[in-house]
Amino acid sequence: MALVLYAGNTNKNGFKALIAAEYSGVNIELVKNFEMGVSNKTPEFLKMNPIGKVPVLETLDGAIFESNAIARYVARLKADNPLLGSSLIDYAHVEQWIDFATLEIDTNILRWFIPRIGFSVYLPPVEEATIAALKRALGALNTYLASNTYLVGHSVTLADIIMTCNLTLGFSRIMTKSFTSEFPHVERYFWTMVNLPNFRKILGEVKQAESLPPVQSAKKLVQAQEPTKPKDKVEPKKDANNEVKKEATKPKAEAAAEEEEAPKPKPKNPLDLLPPSKMVLDEWKRLYSNTKTNFREVAIKGFWDMYDPEGYSLWFCDYKYNEENTVSFVTLNKVGGFLQRMDLARKYAFGKMLVIGSEPPFKVKGLWLFRGQEVPQFVIDECYDMELYEWKKVDITDKAQKERVNQMIEDHEPFEGEALLDAKCFK
Numbered sequence: 159m160a161l162v163l164y165a166g167n168t169n170k171n172g173f174k175a176l177i178a179a180e181y182s183g184v185n186i187e188l189v190k191n192f193e194m195g196v197s198n199k200t201p202e203f204l205k206m207n208p209i210g211k212v213p214v215l216e217t218l219d220g221a222i223f224e225s226n227a228i229a230r231y232v233a234r235l236k237a238d239n240p241l242l243g244s245s246l247i248d249y250a251h252v253e254q255w256i257d258f259a260t261l262e263i264d265t266n267i268l269r270w271f272i273p274r275i276g277f278s279v280y281l282p283p284v285e286e287a288t289i290a291a292l293k294r295a296l297g298a299l300n301t302y303l304a305s306n307t308y309l310v311g312h313s314v315t316l317a318d319i320i321m322t323c324n325l326t327l328g329f330s331r332i333m334t335k336s337f338t339s340e341f342p343h344v345e346r347y348f349w350t351m352v353n354l355p356n357f358r359k360i361l362g363e364v365k366q367a368e369s370l371p372p373v374q375s376a377k378k379l380v381q382a383q384e385p386t387k388p389k390d391k392v393e394p395k396k397d398a399n400n401e402v403k404k405e406a407t408k409p410k411a412e413a414a415a416e417e418e419e420a421p422k423p424k425p426k427n428p429l430d431l432l433p434p435s436k437m438v439l440d441e442w443k444r445l446y447s448n449t450k451t452n453f454r455e456v457a458i459k460g461f462w463d464m465y466d467p468e469g470y471s472l473w474f475c476d477y478k479y480n481e482e483n484t485v486s487f488v489t490l491n492k493v494g495g496f497l498q499r500m501d502l503a504r505k506y507a508f509g510k511m512l513v514i515g516s517e518p519p520f521k522v523k524g525l526w527l528f529r530g531q532e533v534p535q536f537v538i539d540e541c542y543d544m545e546l547y548e549w550k551k552v553d554i555t556d557k558a559q560k561e562r563v564n565q566m567i568e569d570h571e572p573f574e575g576e577a578l579l580d581a582k583c584f585k
């Protein structure tokens with residue numbers, strides 16, 4: 159019998175074991191047709207976990223409940239698993255961060271989230287104290303991550319897996335950008351982790367909550383839970399307890415609250431109100447993509463022929479924390495994640511990002527073309543990566559700066575005397 163995990167396929171507590179399994183080469187089967195509130199209340203299930211909560215892992219030697227214990231078991235199936243650390247002090251630090259992720263981070267995220275969606279009493283002073291406690295924990299984590307890429311040592315451990323799964327609930331349901339921007343190192347850490355292949359495979363694409371779940375008033379909650387059809391009578395109330403919900407499985411109370419929000423008209427982007435420019439960004443992007451030979455003579459020359467210094471501006475960016483770029487694939491993921499998050503600026507920007515050096519620490523430098531004369535405010539507000547870079551406007555009357563622009567566009571190697579690990583383009 160393979161290992162069988164009993165959990166819904168959006169359960170962040172179940173994800174801990176599944177990600178650990180990816181790192182450890184362990185095969186886990188997710189039980190099919192799991193129905194929260196039904197499957198976990200059967201006598202067979204209660205024999206495996208008397209409290210009737212998920213996840214539960216069924217093994218040949220017996221069942222295990224509590225998601226951290228399950229994840230530890232999975233990691234221990236691989237001998238000398240680096241997920242658990244490689245020295246006595248590392249083992250202790252892995253355990254330390256697992257407890258911190260559970261008791262200081264997860265507990266406070268849940269205490270903030272659950273009352274808002276109407277599954278426990280909402281009391282403003284309690285919420286205030288919970289947010290303060292969460293901020294205290296995130297502040298400490300932020301300080302630690304200012305000089306550490308991972309929680310323990312120089313690679314992913316079980317502590318990162320458990321921390322990231324817990325943060326996933328927070329980031330996707332309640333911790334909006336304006337809340338998390340106070341903790342830039344936590345943001346960088348989180349987006350780097352969720353984009354690592356073994357995480358992404360299980361978590362899918364994670365999106366940050368755009369607003370706080372509106373508080374569910376007692377009246378609304380009662381209405382939303384009032385059965386209208388017999389089927390609703392058996393709908394499990396606790397289903398939303400601490401799952402990372404997909405739209406389709408949102409608790410009724412929460413869905414009702416969201417439905418009541420009036421659609422807001424989308425304000426026009428201020429960049430669309432600028433005087434028209436002779437430079438057609440898409441034309442430049444096409445020229446860049448279609449030039450395969452004589453790049454200098456064709457694409458670079460074409461760029462300067464098209465460039466409109468009144469309608470557009472050029473910017474150099476320099477990553478502020480290059481000393482952290484000690485692992486090549488993590489650095490590349492970081493840059494890849496940045497470009498994904500820039501998607502919102504596609505209509506107004508073109509960019510080149512170079513990862514420089516043949517050995518760590520790698521330097522990350524870029525060149526961006528933006529509509530208008532400033533780095534657009536909506537990009538600064540929406541894309542947290544922006545503050546991880548130093549931005550400097552290019553003076554195109556300066557020959558050296560202009561040549562640097564050319565070299566960045568054409569991935570010139572060596573760049574500033576060093577080999578390129580990679581060059582990525584945003585177009």
Ligand SMILES: N[C@@H](CCC(=O)N[C@@H](CS)C(=O)NCC(=O)O)C(=O)O
Binds near residue numbers: 399
């Ligand atoms: N500490 C437990 C928490 C388990 C838990 O709260 N599970 C929720 C879903 S994520 C549950 O089963 N709720 C149903 C209930 O409370 O009856 C763990 O980490 O496994």
